[in-house]
Amino acid sequence: MDYFGMLPEGCLSEILSFTSPEDTARLSASSRGFKSAAESDIVWEKFLPSDYQHIISKSNYLLSNSHSKKEIYFSLCDSPILTDDGKLSFSLDKKTGKKCYMVSARELVISWGDTPHYWAWSSNPDSRFSEVANLRFVCWLDMRGKIETRLLSKRTKYVAYLVFKLAGGYYGLETANAFVRFIDCESNDEAEERASVVSLSVQGPDENQSKRRVDGWMEIEMGNFFNNAGEDGDVEARLMEIRRLLAKGGLIVQGMEFRPE
Structure with a gap:
């Protein structure tokens, strides 16, 4: 029985936010409850750097309110952005969010x-x-x-x-x-x-x-x-x-x- 699936989604999201992106993917594959919670902005906000919005503001990256935090996370992992007038490129390590x-x-x-x-x-x-x-x-x-x-x-x-x-x-x-x-x-x-x-x-x-x-x-x-x-x-x-x-x-x-x- 999937006991985790019996917990409120908000509770599961809070649990996942204290893990890592890699652990979240693993848990979401093992439990229906975690799979739904793993889409939550609460989870992916924790995985994004606390200053990610400031970093994005120095680039040409178009941040839309329609983008979920998970979409932003994987976008920054898969598509490095140029910052500081093209002097630097920034991305995230997919496994850790570093x-x-x-x-x-x-x-x-x-x-x-x-x-x-x-x-x-x-x-x-x-x-x-x-x-x-x-x-x-x-x-x-x-x-x-x-x-x-x-x-x-x-x-x-x-x-x-x-x-x-x-x-x-x-x-x-x-x-x-x-x-x-x-x-x-x-x-x-x-x-x-x-x-x-x-x-x-x-x-x-x-x-x-x-x-x-x-x-x-x-x-x-x-x-x-x-x-x-x-x-x-x-x-x-x-x-x-x-x-x-x-x-x-x-x-x-x-x-x-x-x-x-």
Whole structure:
């Protein structure tokens, strides 16, 4: 007997609101009562970030009163929105509702990025942003991106990724060093000492190798950090290959993403 189905829907909605989106889907499949309650705005309002309306207000996302909270939730999971004049993209992790941000290539600090001989900027139909960075030729590869910790979900472990593609005939991208640091808490030199070696050009099971994303781009893990109360200032992710001064080219950068682990 479905005892939960005997409880008032409001009571079941309140119960579900203290779980997670993943648990709500599981419970709604096991009980008719939970299935009905799982559509409630009470439930999905709890799963949305408390400041989601403020975030949406900085984008071109059209928020309608006819949209249920569940529709808004899954829209933000499946269709990232651009905020801050296209400098950032925002989405939600479908399983947890935690915030995900990608910093556009234009907002990264890229050595020689404004020198056309070394880097070119162009549109890409597969990119979230209006421009991507195309590496033509450098020996000194160094790029970094940062985000304010207050923008991210609290008490959450995050991973920073470089999101990129490789052009045909790419070269010199076998290895690079990557790290993540809180800018106000650790120097560049200290962070470099614990940098991990990553590969942009080789795919495989190793965690330090690039992996293909569902959107068709590639990503490489640059490092992780724990965002406690969002009061640690800026966190920076950096990828560089400045020791082996060999020619490098064929890298297409969309941005750096900060995503819950």
